[in-house]
Structure formats: structure tokens, C-alpha cells
Amino acid sequence: MTVPFRARPPKETTPVGRFRAPRTDHHADDTACPPEHRHTTSGKPLTPGCPGRAYSKAECSCGEWSVKHAAKGYVDDARRQHLSTAH
Numbered sequence: 651m652t653v654p655f656r657a658r659p660p661k662e663t664t665p666v667g668r669f670r671a672p673r674t675d676h677h678a679d680d681t682a683c684p685p686e687h688r689h690t691t692s693g694k695p696l697t698p699g700c701p702g703r704a705y706s707k708a709e710c711s712c713g714e715w716s717v718k719h720a721a722k723g724y725v726d727d728a729r730r731q732h733l734s735t736a737h
């Protein structure tokens with residue numbers, strides 16, 4: 651069996667950055683609150699139909715880690731720490 655030849659192999663990545671854990675924001679009913687949904691600095695929704703961000707979560711692409719918290723700063727800190735210390 652022959653393996654199809656790849657003209658351009660995928661770029662070699664550095665050990666740091668192999669995994670991703672993007673933060674996603676959610677409404678209280680678990681639906682996504684996408685970045686298009688604008689909020690005031692105090693968290694009040696400015697987008698019609700948006701009930702407001704209830705919590706944020708991040709799930710690492712390693713599949714072994716996730717975090718869920720009401721404060722998005724907490725989620726950002728936790729995922730940064732995971733990405734820099736785990737794997």
C-alpha cells in the first residue's frame with residue numbers, strides 16, 4: 651500500500667502551542683454567547699436576544715482538561731496555566 655505523497659508536509663510546531671484551549675462564553679441556558687454579543691463592562695448584554703453571559707469555559711484539545719467558571723478572567727488564567735504547565 652502506498653501512502654499519498656504530500657508535497658508540503660505540515661509545518662513543525664514547537665512543543666508549546668500543540669494544544670489549544672479556547673475560551674467560550676455561554677448563556678445560562680448553555681447556549682453559546684458568541685463574541686458578536688456585546689456587553690457593557692459590567693456584563694449587561696447590549697445585543698438583542700442575548701440574555702447575558704452566565705459563565706465561560708475552556709476545553710483543551712488534549713481532551714484531558716476543561717474549566718468552567720462564571721468569571722472569564724478566571725477561565726483565561728486557568729487555561730493559560732494549563733497550556734504552560736501540562737502536556
Ligand SMILES: [Zn+2]
Pocket residue numbers: 677682683684687695700701702703
Ligand atoms: Zn450572548
Ligand SMILES: [Zn+2]
Pocket residue numbers: 669710711712713714715732736737
Ligand atoms: Zn491540555
